[in-house]
Amino acid sequence: MKRLFCIAASCLLAVAATAQTLVTTPIMGFLTLNLQAGTNFMGFALLPSMELQAVVNISPGDRTHVFVQGAPQVALTDNQFNPGALPSHTIEIVSAGTGLGFTSAIVDTLATGNEIVLADAIPAGVLDGATIKIWKLWTLADAFGADNSAGLTGGQTPETADLIQLPNGSGFDEFFYSTGGAQGIGWRQVGQGTANQASVPLEFSGGIAIRARSPKSIVIVGQIKPGKTMITLQTGNNFVANLCPVNASGDTPSTEGRTLGNSGLQAGLTGGIASTQADLVLIWNGQGYSQYYYSTGGLPGQGWRRIGGGVTDQSGVALPDGAYIIFRRGAPVQIQVNQGNF
Structure with missing residues (x-):
């Protein structure tokens, strides 16, 4: 992206x-x-x-x-x-x-x-x-167009359409653009019949998933939110959006792009001398998740480490363009992340 x-x-x-x-x-x-x-x-x-x-x-x-x-x-x-x-x-x-x-x-x-x-x-x-x-806040209609002008694949059933998956705390609510048939035309939620879902909001700072039927590119236009953002982490998996507007890796990397080291995550997450004690940052690698944690000492030393990566410093690992997962082991907590100054 x-x-x-x-x-x-x-x-x-x-x-x-x-x-x-x-x-x-x-x-x-x-x-x-x-x-x-x-x-x-x-x-x-x-x-x-x-x-x-x-x-x-x-x-x-x-x-x-x-x-x-x-x-x-x-x-x-x-x-x-x-x-x-x-x-x-x-x-x-x-x-x-x-x-x-x-x-x-x-x-x-x-x-x-x-x-x-x-x-x-x-x-x-x-x-x-x-x-x-x-x-x-973004809604489905704002982000992707009331008539799906963004160009996601629509269909008369969810089995033939791209699916937008929004985390609900225990799984995902799934939405698609219906092109007609029994569910009519417009944004629909899987399992909710013909109810219009165009005004469903996307969570501020939250990540989403899109299950695409085929490769495609869509364009989103908006304003950049500068500065720091506080996010609430629940116990278990949390989908978190990378709010920085530039990349730390890829074709056009920027020094303002967010990495594990400059994101501010270590100040709010629980660290530990072993990964089993610490909160985890999970980044999709194309086949599965690379799992990172902040080591507070012991055999791995102090700093960002990857499970299975020994003592190698991982602070330069770029946060993905889209979203990543934070696995929170303890009670819910608010943490402050830094997406750069613009």
């Missing part, structure tokens, strides 16, 4: 309570996803759009409630960032500190008080006056 990006000329504006305008120039780009026949692990380093950057205060009694400063210049409307039953937007903390990169889906928007309600509580270290960004 080759990634290219360019600087956009337009700016997004938001006004703080001090009447100072926050101005950012979004970095626009596109991804070419080169799918091979079979299963492809994907992650989007681009998001559809950043819709607001502003300063907020946090409710002292319930940290899932924040209040956007800057009224009347910034005036939210009811359900602005939650127009339907499914999540459509996420909030990101971009102020420096322990909460940098925290994200949470938005579950309600209230015009009264310029209030936003989140699915998850803002971390305790984030104070009033923090700066946020609000990002639109």
Whole structure:
């Protein structure tokens, strides 16, 4: 998968309570996803759009409630960032500190008080006056086109179509573009009949899989999310997207591309003197998974190691363009990853 990006000329504006305008120039780009026949692990380093950057205060009694400063210049409307039953937007903390990169889906928007309600509580270290960004989430229709304009193979049954596989915690929900027949025309979920699935969101920072019937290339256009991102790891397997927009390997490697060594993963994952004690990073190698862990000492020495690779330093191993798996041995945890500065 080759990634290219360019600087956009337009700016997004938001006004703080001090009447100072926050101005950012979004970095626009596109991804070419080169799918091979079979299963492809994907992650989007681009998001559809950043819709607001502003300063907020946090409710002292319930940290899932924040209040956007800057009224009347910034005036939210009811359900602005939650127009339907499914999540459509996420909030990101971009102020420096322990909460940098925290994200949470938005579950309600209230015009009264310029209030936003989140699915998850803002971390305790984030104070009033923090700066946020609000990002639109990808949906199946946004990413691949309401009419499948991206060019995935459609079909009247899932057995003949490309399948988009979204992790659900215990396996995958599978979606395909139906070209007619008993299930009609449009995005459908396997086993869910004719229900329209076009607005199903793709998880922020989450990886997906596409089972392609034949090789093909599709193009995704969007904005780059710079800086660090906090992700939540559940016990067991977690599909994680590589949000860096450039590659650390391949035809056009960049020093900003993410590797095991510069990703920041070692700060949040559990290490150990043996792989059986440590969280694992699993990277698809075309035939199976190469498994890596952070060794804290002992016979393997200290640093990134590959199971079966002895004491050889693996810090330069590139994270894949799309997605990878983190196997978490312990309790759920939030970790902060670094996708570079753009």
